[in-house]
Amino acid sequence: MPTRLSSDQSAQETPDENGAFPRLDDDQIDQVARHGTRRPTREGEVLYAEGDRSHDFFVIVSGVVQVLEHGEVVRTHGPGRFLGELGLLEGQPSFVTAVVAQPGEVVQLTADQLNELVRGDPVLGDLILRAYLMRRAVLIGRGNGLQIVGSCFSPDTKRLLEFAARNRIPHRLVDTDKDTHAEELLRRIGVTIHETPVVVVPGGETLRNPSNRKLAHVLGLHASSAPRDLTDLLVVGAGPGGLAAVVYGAADGLDVVAVDSIAAGGQAGTTSRIENYLGFPAGISGPELAERAVLQAEKFGVPVNVSVEAVSFSPRDGHYVVRFDDSSEVRTRSLVIATGARYRKLALPRLADFESTSVYYAATIHEARECQANPVAIVGGGNSGGQAAVFLADRVPGVHLVVRDADLNTNMSRYLVDRVMSHPRIEVLLHHEVVELLGDNQVEGVVVEDNQTRHRRTLPVRALFVFIGATPCTAWLSSLIALDEDGFVLTGEHVATGDTWWHKGRRPFPLETNRPGVFAIGDVRSGSIKRVGSAVGEGAMVVRLVHDHLSFGART
Numbered sequence: 001m002p003t004r005l006s007s008d009q010s011a012q013e014t015p016d017e018n019g020a021f022p023r024l025d026d027d028q029i030d031q032v033a034r035h036g037t038r039r040p041t042r043e044g045e046v047l048y049a050e051g052d053r054s055h056d057f058f059v060i061v062s063g064v065v066q067v068l069e070h071g072e073v074v075r076t077h078g079p080g081r082f083l084g085e086l087g088l089l090e091g092q093p094s095f096v097t098a099v100v101a102q103p104g105e106v107v108q109l110t111a112d113q114l115n116e117l118v119r120g121d122p123v124l125g126d127l128i129l130r131a132y133l134m135r136r137a138v139l140i141g142r143g144n145g146l147q148i149v150g151s152c153f154s155p156d157t158k159r160l161l162e163f164a165a166r167n168r169i170p171h172r173l174v175d176t177d178k179d180t181h182a183e184e185l186l187r188r189i190g191v192t193i194h195e196t197p198v199v200v201v202p203g204g205e206t207l208r209n210p211s212n213r214k215l216a217h218v219l220g221l222h223a224s225s226a227p228r229d230l231t232d233l234l235v236v237g238a239g240p241g242g243l244a245a246v247v248y249g250a251a252d253g254l255d256v257v258a259v260d261s262i263a264a265g266g267q268a269g270t271t272s273r274i275e276n277y278l279g280f281p282a283g284i285s286g287p288e289l290a291e292r293a294v295l296q297a298e299k300f301g302v303p304v305n306v307s308v309e310a311v312s313f314s315p316r317d318g319h320y321v322v323r324f325d326d327s328s329e330v331r332t333r334s335l336v337i338a339t340g341a342r343y344r345k346l347a348l349p350r351l352a353d354f355e356s357t358s359v360y361y362a363a364t365i366h367e368a369r370e371c372q373a374n375p376v377a378i379v380g381g382g383n384s385g386g387q388a389a390v391f392l393a394d395r396v397p398g399v400h401l402v403v404r405d406a407d408l409n410t411n412m413s414r415y416l417v418d419r420v421m422s423h424p425r426i427e428v429l430l431h432h433e434v435v436e437l438l439g440d441n442q443v444e445g446v447v448v449e450d451n452q453t454r455h456r457r458t459l460p461v462r463a464l465f466v467f468i469g470a471t472p473c474t475a476w477l478s479s480l481i482a483l484d485e486d487g488f489v490l491t492g493e494h495v496a497t498g499d500t501w502w503h504k505g506r507r508p509f510p511l512e513t514n515r516p517g518v519f520a521i522g523d524v525r526s527g528s529i530k531r532v533g534s535a536v537g538e539g540a541m542v543v544r545l546v547h548d549h550l551s552f553g554a555r556t
Helices: 028-034 085-088 111-120 120-144 155-167 182-189 212-218 241-250 266-270 286-299 350-353 365-371 381-392 414-422 499-504 532-555
Strands: 037-040 044-050 057-069 071-079 097-109 146-150 172-174 197-198 206-208 231-236 256-260 305-307 308-314 319-324 329-337 342-344 377-378 400-404 426-431 432-438 445-450 456-459 463-468 468-473 519-522
Touching: 028 044, 028 057, 028 097, 028 120, 028 414, 057 111, 085 111, 085 286, 085 414, 111 266, 111 377, 120 286, 120 365, 120 445, 146 155, 146 182, 146 241, 155 212, 155 365, 172 182, 231 532, 241 256, 241 266, 241 286, 241 532, 256 329, 266 286, 266 400, 266 532, 308 377, 329 532, 350 432, 365 381, 377 432, 381 414, 381 426, 381 463, 400 445, 400 499, 414 432, 468 499, 499 519, 519 532
Parallel strands: 146 172, 231 256, 231 329, 256 305, 329 519, 377 400, 377 463, 400 426
Antiparallel strands: 037 097, 044 097, 057 071, 057 097, 146 197, 197 206, 308 319, 319 329, 342 468, 432 445, 445 456
C-alpha cells in the first residue's frame, strides 16, 4: 500500500527543482484541456503505478497528488503541476507511483493526445519536454528505477549497468559483495546468489541475467514487430549522424527504419559535456543530446530500435538487404552506414580482469558514482579525455590525465586545454603511458612511465578511464563495400572508378560508397572530421543525397 500523509503534511507541496516541476497557469491548463478530459479525483486514487507499461498524462487543476518510489513519498504536487517523466513519451514503464492525497480535479490526456499536444503547441511542448528531461536526470541522480542485483566483479553485472547507463534508464546497483541489504532482497524475490545478476524492474518483475535484447524489450526499447517488406531508408547506427539522418529523412516523408546495437547517441552518448556544439552556449551532455534527437525521431513516427546488431549486407533484386543478429532482416532502397567506431583498448596485461569493475570507456554520472569519491586516472589527450577530466574532477578528489604526446594542444581544443590546465584537481602527465595495473579484481593503482626518461611512478587511483580512439564497425559489410587500409568506408571521389558507375550513368554522390544508394556518415567514414557538429551535418546532407538517388533511379 502507498504511504499516505496527513492532510496537513500533504498540503506541503515540494518546491520546484531547477525547472523540473514548473506550474501551468489557467490559460495553459485550458489549452491542455482542449486535447484531453477534465475529471474529478478521489482520495487514495492511484493515477498510475510503478511498472505500468502505459499510463496517461495528468495536470492537477485542484487537490494534491503524491509521487512515491518503492512506497515512500518523494514529492508532493498541487494545482498547476503536471505529472510524468520522459518514459511516458518513450513508452517505457513508470518508475514511480502517483496517488491522490487530497481530492480535486485533473486534466487527463492519453499518450497519443499528449504527443498531439507537444507537436501542435511549441510553447507547451517545449515546457513539457524540458521538464521531462530534467526529471529523468533527477531520477538518474537518485539512483532509483531498475535494481541490478549482482557482484561488482561480474562481467554480466557490468554489462547490464553499462546498458542501463547508455540508454539513460534510471537504475542502481545492489552489490552482493558490499550491500548488506542484498541478501534480504534476493530472499524476498526468490533468487539465489548463483542466479545473479538479476534485474528487478519497477512493478516487481524479476529478470535473471537477461540479455541486453531481453532487457530492451521489457523496457520498450526493442521493437518485436517485423519491419515493412521494403523501406525507403535504413539507418544502421544511432550516433549523432545517424540520428540526424533519421530525423531529416522522416521529416521529409521518407519511410525510415533506424537501429543501433547498444543505445542511441554513439560515442557522443558517453560524453558528459559537449561545450562547442552550436546553439548550446552552456553546453549539453551527450546523453541529453541523444535523448532529444530520439524524441524528435519519434515525433516523426520513427522509433530507434536498440539492441539490434547488423551482421550481414547484400544486394537483392535491385535493392539491399541487411540481416541482424536476431534473425530479422530489412530490405531497403537506400542504406546509411552510421555504425561509428568502437573503443580502442590499452595493450596491458590483465586488462580484462579489471574491465568488469574499474576500467571505463565512458565518463558520465554513473561512472562517477561508481568511483565512490576515489582518485582516478584518465588515458587520452583528445577532447574526450579532456571532457572526462573536467567532469570527473568536480566529483572525485583527484584526476591524473595521462597523455602520450608532449603537448596537450596536439589533439585537444584550446578552450578545453585551458580548463584542464587551470583545474586544481587535475594533474596532467605529458609524454607518459600506462604500463601496469595493480590490484586483484579492482584497480588499486596504476603504474605510468615517462616515455622520454623511462622513469616510472605509481598513481594511487581506484579507477582507470580510457579514451584513446576507436576502430570502425565495418565487419558486417564483408567485402562488398570499399574500405581504406584502416577499415573506414570510402566514399565520393574515392570510389568513382569502375564499371558500376559507368553502367549507372552518373558519378557517385558525396558520402556515397562504391554501391549506388549506400552512404556512409560520421566516424565510420574515411576522412571524416571527428566532431558532433560535422556528423550531424553529414546526417542532414545524406538525406538530400538519398532523395537524389531515389529520383535518379525512378528516371532510369
